[in-house]
Amino acid sequence: MAGKTTLTIGIEVNGEQVTHAVEPRTSLADFLRDTLGLTGTNLGCEHGVCGACTVEIDGAPARSCITLAVACDGASVRTTEGLADDPVAEELRAAFKAHHALQCGYCTSGMLVTARDIVMRLPEADEARVRVELAGNLCRCTGYMGVVNAIVAVLAARSPHPRQDP
Amino acid sequence: MTDVRPPAPRAGSRDVPGGRGVGARLPRKEDNRFLRGKGQYVANIRVPGMMEVAFVRSPVAHARVRGIVKPAGMEGRVFTMADLAGVRPIVSDSGLPGFRSSAQYPLARNKVRHVGEAVAMCVARTRAEAEDLAEQVELDLEPLPVVADMLQALEPGAARVHDHWDCNVFLDTLVDDDLAAVRANAVITVKRTLRTARQCMAPLEGRAVLACPDARLDQLTVYTASQLPHVIRTGLSECLGIDQGRLRVIAPDVGGGFGYKAILLPEELCVAWLAMRLDAPVRWIEDRFEHLSTNANCREHAYEITGYADAAGHLLAIDCDAVVDSGAYSMYPFTACLEAAQIGSILPGPYKMQRYRCHTRSAATNKSPIVPYRGVARPGVCLAIELVMDGIAREAGLEPHEVRLRKLVRPDEMPYVNITDKHFDSGDYPECLRRAVDALDIPKWRTRQAAGEPDGRRVGVGLAIYCEQAAHGTSVYAAWGIPMVPGHEQCLARFAPDGTLELRVGAHSHGQGLETTLAQVANEVLGIDPARVRVVLGDTAMTPYSTGTWGSRSMVMSGGAAASACEVIAGRVRAIASHLLEAAPADIELEDDVVRIVGTDREMPLAEIARVWYREPQRLPPDVDPAGLETTMGYKPAADTGTFSYACHACAVAVDTELGSVEILDYVVVEDGGTLVNPLIVDGQICGGAAQGIGTALYEEMPFSDEAQPLASTLADYSLPGATEIPAIRIAHMETPSPLSTFGQKGIGEGGAVAPPAAILNAVNDALAPLGALVAECPVTPDRVLDALRRAGESRA
Numbered sequence: 018m019a020g021k022t023t024l025t026i027g028i029e030v031n032g033e034q035v036t037h038a039v040e041p042r043t044s045l046a047d048f049l050r051d052t053l054g055l056t057g058t059n060l061g062c063e064h065g066v067c068g069a070c071t072v073e074i075d076g077a078p079a080r081s082c083i084t085l086a087v088a089c090d091g092a093s094v095r096t097t098e099g100l101a102d103d104p105v106a107e108e109l110r111a112a113f114k115a116h117h118a119l120q121c122g123y124c125t126s127g128m129l130v131t132a133r134d135i136v137m138r139l140p141e142a143d144e145a146r147v148r149v150e151l152a153g154n155l156c157r158c159t160g161y162m163g164v165v166n167a168i169v170a171v172l173a174a175r176s177p178h179p180r181q182d183p
Numbered sequence: 184m185t186d187v188r189p190p191a192p193r194a195g196s197r198d199v200p201g202g203r204g205v206g207a208r209l210p211r212k213e214d215n216r217f218l219r220g221k222g223q224y225v226a227n228i229r230v231p232g233m234m235e236v237a238f239v240r241s242p243v244a245h246a247r248v249r250g251i252v253k254p255a256g257m258e259g260r261v262f263t264m265a266d267l268a269g270v271r272p273i274v275s276d277s278g279l280p281g282f283r284s285s286a287q288y289p290l291a292r293n294k295v296r297h298v299g300e301a302v303a304m305c306v307a308r309t310r311a312e313a314e315d316l317a318e319q320v321e322l323d324l325e326p327l328p329v330v331a332d333m334l335q336a337l338e339p340g341a342a343r344v345h346d347h348w349d350c351n352v353f354l355d356t357l358v359d360d361d362l363a364a365v366r367a368n369a370v371i372t373v374k375r376t377l378r379t380a381r382q383c384m385a386p387l388e389g390r391a392v393l394a395c396p397d398a399r400l401d402q403l404t405v406y407t408a409s410q411l412p413h414v415i416r417t418g419l420s421e422c423l424g425i426d427q428g429r430l431r432v433i434a435p436d437v438g439g440g441f442g443y444k445a446i447l448l449p450e451e452l453c454v455a456w457l458a459m460r461l462d463a464p465v466r467w468i469e470d471r472f473e474h475l476s477t478n479a480n481c482r483e484h485a486y487e488i489t490g491y492a493d494a495a496g497h498l499l500a501i502d503c504d505a506v507v508d509s510g511a512y513s514m515y516p517f518t519a520c521l522e523a524a525q526i527g528s529i530l531p532g533p534y535k536m537q538r539y540r541c542h543t544r545s546a547a548t549n550k551s552p553i554v555p556y557r558g559v560a561r562p563g564v565c566l567a568i569e570l571v572m573d574g575i576a577r578e579a580g581l582e583p584h585e586v587r588l589r590k591l592v593r594p595d596e597m598p599y600v601n602i603t604d605k606h607f608d609s610g611d612y613p614e615c616l617r618r619a620v621d622a623l624d625i626p627k628w629r630t631r632q633a634a635g636e637p638d639g640r641r642v643g644v645g646l647a648i649y650c651e652q653a654a655h656g657t658s659v660y661a662a663w664g665i666p667m668v669p670g671h672e673q674c675l676a677r678f679a680p681d682g683t684l685e686l687r688v689g690a691h692s693h694g695q696g697l698e699t700t701l702a703q704v705a706n707e708v709l710g711i712d713p714a715r716v717r718v719v720l721g722d723t724a725m726t727p728y729s730t731g732t733w734g735s736r737s738m739v740m741s742g743g744a745a746a747s748a749c750e751v752i753a754g755r756v757r758a759i760a761s762h763l764l765e766a767a768p769a770d771i772e773l774e775d776d777v778v779r780i781v782g783t784d785r786e787m788p789l790a791e792i793a794r795v796w797y798r799e800p801q802r803l804p805p806d807v808d809p810a811g812l813e814t815t816m817g818y819k820p821a822a823d824t825g826t827f828s829y830a831c832h833a834c835a836v837a838v839d840t841e842l843g844s845v846e847i848l849d850y851v852v853v854e855d856g857g858t859l860v861n862p863l864i865v866d867g868q869i870c871g872g873a874a875q876g877i878g879t880a881l882y883e884e885m886p887f888s889d890e891a892q893p894l895a896s897t898l899a900d901y902s903l904p905g906a907t908e909i910p911a912i913r914i915a916h917m918e919t920p921s922p923l924s925t926f927g928q929k930g931i932g933e934g935g936a937v938a939p940p941a942a943i944l945n946a947v948n949d950a951l952a953p954l955g956a957l958v959a960e961c962p963v964t965p966d967r968v969l970d971a972l973r974r975a976g977e978s979r980a
Contacts, residue, residue: 061388062898064471123211159871
């Protein structure tokens, strides 16, 4: 019978150090949502396909639904709540709104984490590359048009060499 | 007063620079909370003392329940239908003659009829602990013969899904006609046997229910991820046997619907019952495995369709026999037969024909029930008739658009009553088709096709055109005789003392942006800044009754109701302003947050009117309307036969005949949604719908074993299209105002999903035609392409 054994982990979440006892079977997503109350990270499939639960672990996007909380002992995690004052995320939020990159909003937190990673890691990415990079984040509402356009717009705005339209 | 005649159709403000009313490309008000992770989906609501439910579900598709053994010592935490005695089953009958009734108990009683049917309910402090408990419940099931396929279900001697029925058919419908003369005279006869796969709608948020007892109000609050909270309240009340006043249903933020959240769930009944039984908050959150393997599916159709035409390619008649796999139970409120019966009524699409015959059957099988998915039967019927039209074109030696142009209803024939008594309200269908052909540049693709691809793939082009009845109302649904018939849609509008406006409507938004578009309607009528308009949705305690958001109805119906309510408020504002400004009410205009005497600079803030009404009544005119700055108004179009938006989708694909893969090279949509209230949102709906249609056409399929075991249990097996599968869709608009709606708007929410299967299959078949191959099944997977090529090769050999 599960529910008895716990391990204590130390984890940095959105810049704050947290020490907490967790069951070994608890996912990072459930730990963030149920234990810390950070419900901005939504669960879409719980088997690592849809990308809705994407968070940053040690600076890189990761699926919080298939990451065990105990495996994050000593790690630094950033969720959508931790991006509240991030300037790149702020540019993305404005672009997502302007380009209608969200409808129901359920995939949006994960999309923003992935989008921020694309913008930071691939400043020269074109639309085709953006689509490939987004392939791990499913959206059921938008058909991706607004999401792709928003990210491309942020890349263009940040580029020191604005691309010439043909 | 609860009703007014709808205001006369009026021009929108779409040409006004910086406009914020009807026609403005306004970014959405609701985005802010979602972009900051503040969406309040049911699973994000935290209530102290909340318990969690996990269900024990049937591992087999058909069995007699001989026994359920609760784990020792856990009897108080495990519940079966025996514990729920007194809770009535979900019964959802159609009034159409011959309908066979099913009864779906919230937990199985006597028999299970599909894999995943809930048998017992376990409750614990966490979902994980509830699942631990569920694993310990023992089921004693006696397997019964399984009805796994809709066509086998219809065969004599098939096992019965419902023992007391004489066959496995919920409903048999026939639109009859004498086709003998047409058959004798037709030069071209095109026959197609088509099938579409079962699909899961897969909104990213699944279903979710949280029920909280409130002792003070003697009321149960049920939070549920639903498109129609008022209908859920009615259904819960009927099944649980408690007054509707003791139930408050709240659909908070809903993470996508698409039809999946337009049914009353057994789980909603169970959780509501349990919260009352335990006198504690209880929730159930559907996981993806439950969504894929146990809960409602959609779209599984089979067609035998024949089109008759003359030598010049004029369509003369359609004859069709269609079957829909309706699963084991009739779902509340749309029933098991809406989809098949709809096939009979909408198959002719936008075309004229002399004769039409269509026989449909809603087959009962040992699979989960079906619920209408975006477009309902339209993607299937559009596929069926558009494949026939391409077949006629091929036989006649014409381009596909040429045979269509011959039989599309023309603008000079509008309004037009078609062969199944559908009242097309307005539009120019041929022009829509021509624009799509031009936008795709079909001659360019024909040249490229003739030249051949350097990589050896084969290129094809495909078209599909449809019209979509939306916001159809009382008379249409009364004829179906289903448990829910839409009447007037209502809106409560009221100013607060600070001059902010609140609109309350009973429809819901699960991505459609009603918080923004209804605020634009208020701006159009009252001149108020949309930022100062609050739109309240989805709460039975806060909003007027509504059948909810389905059938592409909200912008016509709730938009019409919001306009009606705002018009009444505007009249009262004018009366007060005329007193304060000393002018005739007819000389007062409302614009840009001020009330002004027309043609002068004498004005005051709109908010000042509200302030005076609430806080300085001593300044009001003596004959002021005591109803004040608050009203509830109803809306129903003069004719409730529906608005008809329409669109033509045109695409070019490349087919790899070695691998069977299909790539979309270009995709064009030309759409007429009437007056567009918010073009930004309309484009989002079209593109999102088209992406789902592309999923239907190429990727999405829930396969079943011979024992009706669902074979895709994760999103790794059930393929949803991602950003690399969906092309950059090019959208062009026509805007023919509907004569029926307040601003000329037409319902467009579902349309994007309708045409892609037809357009893409036609393109694939255009590519394969020189090889004599034809694909007639959705999705067009590589296996199906290769099968079609192999069959063509065998028939040539």
